Amino acid sequence: MEQPPFAKPSVTVADVARAAGVSKATAARVLGGYGIVSDAVREKVLAAAKALDYRPNELARSMTTGRSGAIGVVVGDIENPFFSSAVRGITDVARAAGYTVILANSGEDIAAEKDAIRTLIAKRVDGLIVAPSRSREIDHLRDLQRSGRPLALLDRAIPELAVDTVTVDDREAAEAATRLLIEHGHRRLAYVTACDTPEHTYRDLADIHTASVRHRIEGFLSACEAARIPPAGRSVWLGANSRQETRRLAMERLKPPQPPTAVLASDSLIALEIFKVARELGLSIPDDLSLITFHDADWTSVTSPSVTVIDQPVHQLGTAVAELLVSRLKGYNGAARHMVFPTRLVARASVAIRNPPDTSI
Structure with a gap:
């Protein structure tokens, strides 16, 4: 029986540095997207990384840079078309800004919401977007806010919490x-x-x-x-x-x-x-x-x-809340913003005139 091939060892930053003829610190700066290097050095490092098929270790990079490149999102019910459309708006903005999205579903249960937020923090997400299931049980959101990690609320405002929020009227x-x-x-x-x-x-x-x-x-x-x-x-x-x-x-x-x-x-x-x-x-x-x-x-x-x-405007709610969060991640530190979008009543055929009107209650 033919034996399966051994797993190919992972290419490290040190391997890329040797191939590019630069120090490990210089290669790390290029591959991690931080610090200053010349264009010529950057091109050498990126070419070496491509030739070696280098894949970054996201956990190691997050520990080095303090950033994971990920945004956590907690919604009430991903089966609900409202939330799925909003999440699409969030991911569109996040991807354009260079972030991935990690999605969690709370099922409108406060204990599940708290667990989801703890899990996302453990994954070192850079910021969170939450559709809170309770407006009066928010100590976990206060703790998150105090931690300095940016937080934005989707669809549900909490006046006692001074964070960016996007809702409709x-x-x-x-x-x-x-x-x-x-x-x-x-x-x-x-x-x-x-x-x-x-x-x-x-x-x-x-x-x-x-x-x-x-x-x-x-x-x-x-x-x-x-x-x-x-x-x-x-x-x-x-x-x-x-x-x-x-x-x-x-x-x-x-x-x-x-x-x-x-x-x-x-x-x-x-x-x-x-x-x-x-x-x-x-x-x-x-x-x-x-x-x-x-x-x-x-x-x-x-x-x-x-x-x-x-x-x-559900997709717009998603794009707006993601834009607010990304602006925080890029350094905006102004006062909390609350965007309220209008709705539109679309009359179709499911409402009839009661003639005569109902008189019994």
């Missing part, structure tokens, strides 16, 4: 969508979110620990209050944090005696499950159930009927 977006439903005669409304409480019941905004969700519920309830629609705990559905749970909620609450006539979904994954359950229950969209969702996912424009959406 969630409150205004939810309020505008709810007003649209009310103007079309709807009075039995529901807002559906993946956010949850230990009791799986909405009682008060103080129980909602994710900033963007709290702002959206504020907008939803504000529009209801302005229209003199009495607030009700069952109008805010919590715990739609998986396909199975969203389906269970929809199956339970879209049935008589008084199901909502309109639903505002906090993301497109939730909206898709509600759309499917409505079909299974024989409900017509929009005649029996009107539907609006945050995020203009691809499926929303090709269903029958197409779905009215709150379009968020």
Whole structure:
């Protein structure tokens, strides 16, 4: 039997230095991208590295330069098209700036978020972008900030934390969508979110620990209050944090005696499950159930009927937060910046006029 070849020994900086006829320190400066050398020496070292097929030892380089060339990103749910699109924007900017991206998924769980951040720090990432799962449990983010490693927040602001942040105006977006439903005669409304409480019941905004969700519920309830629609705990559905749970909620609450006539979904994954359950229950969209969702996912424009959406500039959010972080990595040390992007309500065919308007609450 033919024996497998022995592994080829790794080419070291010392090997490159000997081949280029320079000192090891000079070769390290060229290969590590730091310090000053002449163009002629740089060309000799790079030519030797190419001829020897030199591959840098990233850990050793990070220990020498203090930089890994990597950015850590922690998001709530990579399966959610919102986060995947934002991460694409982040990676586009990072790659152009010479950084790689290491991605971690928290599952909107604070313990998993803390573990992910610890792991990324152990990998010596140069900076982090985080979509925080809790706005009131932030000691780990404070520690990260105090460490001097740049931190930027995606989609969810934490006013108590003076770091660069990129969000949309969630409150205004939810309020505008709810007003649209009310103007079309709807009075039995529901807002559906993946956010949850230990009791799986909405009682008060103080129980909602994710900033963007709290702002959206504020907008939803504000529009209801302005229209003199009495607030009700069952109008805010919590715990739609998986396909199975969203389906269970929809199956339970879209049935008589008084199901909502309109639903505002906090993301497109939730909206898709509600759309499917409505079909299974024989409900017509929009005649029996009107539907609006945050995020203009691809499926929303090709269903029958197409779905009215709150379009968020998600890729732009990703590019913006990455640009803020990269500027910190390049030496910017000014005050924390908070960029708020507008949203756009895209009216399609999933909202019907209730004629006459609902009178029962």
